Amino acid sequence: MSEAVTPLNGADFEGLATIKDAGLSGMITLRGDLASKEVKAAVKKAVGLGIPLQRQALSGQGTAVLWMSPDELLLLCAYDEVAQKIAALEKALEGQHFLAVNVSDARTVLRISGTGARETLAKLCPVDLSPGAFTPGMVRRTRMAQIPAAFWLDDSGVFYLICFRSVADYAFGALKDAALPGGEVGVYG
Amino acid sequence: MLILTCPCCGVTGEETEFHQGGEAHLKRFGPGSSDDDFHTYMFAKENPKGAHFERWRHNNGCGKWFIMARDTVTLEVYGTYPAQTHEPPKNIRDAITAKRPGWTWRDFA
Numbered sequence: 001m002s003e004a005v006t007p008l009n010g011a012d013f014e015g016l017a018t019i020k021d022a023g024l025s026g027m028i029t030l031r032g033d034l035a036s037k038e039v040k041a042a043v044k045k046a047v048g049l050g051i052p053l054q055r056q057a058l059s060g061q062g063t064a065v066l067w068m069s070p071d072e073l074l075l076l077c078a079y080d081e082v083a084q085k086i087a088a089l090e091k092a093l094e095g096q097h098f099l100a101v102n103v104s105d106a107r108t109v110l111r112i113s114g115t116g117a118r119e120t121l122a123k124l125c126p127v128d129l130s131p132g133a134f135t136p137g138m139v140r141r142t143r144m145a146q147i148p149a150a151f152w153l154d155d156s157g158v159f160y161l162i163c164f165r166s167v168a169d170y171a172f173g174a175l176k177d178a179a180l181p182g183g184e185v186g187v188y189g
Numbered sequence: 190m191l192i193l194t195c196p197c198c199g200v201t202g203e204e205t206e207f208h209q210g211g212e213a214h215l216k217r218f219g220p221g222s223s224d225d226d227f228h229t230y231m232f233a234k235e236n237p238k239g240a241h242f243e244r245w246r247h248n249n250g251c252g253k254w255f256i257m258a259r260d261t262v263t264l265e266v267y268g269t270y271p272a273q274t275h276e277p278p279k280n281i282r283d284a285i286t287a288k289r290p291g292w293t294w295r296d297f298a
């Protein structure tokens with residue numbers, strides 16, 4: 001077995017916000033009929049969580065479920081538990097029309113925290129990130145500068161951003177640039 | 190800049206989160222059709238000054254296709270609706286009529 005590493009290899013930057021490689025993360029794309037009792041039961045079995053509402057996330061102990069589209073969820077878990085979770089999904093969904101794929105090595109996760117986190121993201125994404133509009137538990141898939149990205153906000157005010165592994169360096173550089181001291185806008189107070 | 194709402198995931202965003210995918214409500218003519226029909230399907234596109242119907246995709250979002258009615262002059266978005274729709278819904282047609290009384294677009298009015 002080769003040793004898995006993230007593309008950013010633990011990079012971090014402290015500026016108006018703290019941008020950090022979130023480390024290896026298990027990610028499973030699950031597509032199917034999100035309204036069906038079978039998918040509901042399978043997700044419960046695999047990660048112990050329910051089906052989130054449109055553009056919402058649910059999180060548990062080391063696991064999370066993100067609503068990605070009307071027929072797509074992203075399941076997060078420990079990196080080395082992916083195979084076992086997929087096996088559980090496949091068993092629970094046998095005979096159903098579904099897709100469960102390990103995308104852990106195709107994506108990477110960045111952690112954006114600190115008082116400037118909202119502003120840093122808002123400089124790069126066409127999204128209203130004011131505290132009243134973007135609240136904890138929300139997920140947004142959007143454009144970050146020149147790449148597609150998805151992020152969600154946890155209850156402690158930390159953003160987690162997912163992008164393709166191949167553009168991890170670009171994502172980190174863009175976020176770092178947006179968080180450089182001296183570039184404060186102060187739009188969110 | 191167009192501001193639109195994706196009917197598939199509910200996000201209201203600006204146009205760089207989306208991608209235009211050509212004219213909507215086309216009737217396709219493929220193998221076996223007459224040369225005239227194929228030529229018209231392939232090349233004779235609407236190019237209105239006013240209300241227009243296009244396919245769009247939420248490519249930096251949920252990834253789904255949908256249809257948008259917009260105004261090529263004012264850039265007003267009259268509305269969006271699911272791709273699985275054969276003609277513009279009444280609320281969309283009413284929104285266009287309010288701004289452009291007497292409008293027509295192919296067989297729609």
Ligand SMILES: [Zn+2]
Binds near residue numbers: 198250
């Ligand atoms: Zn969408």
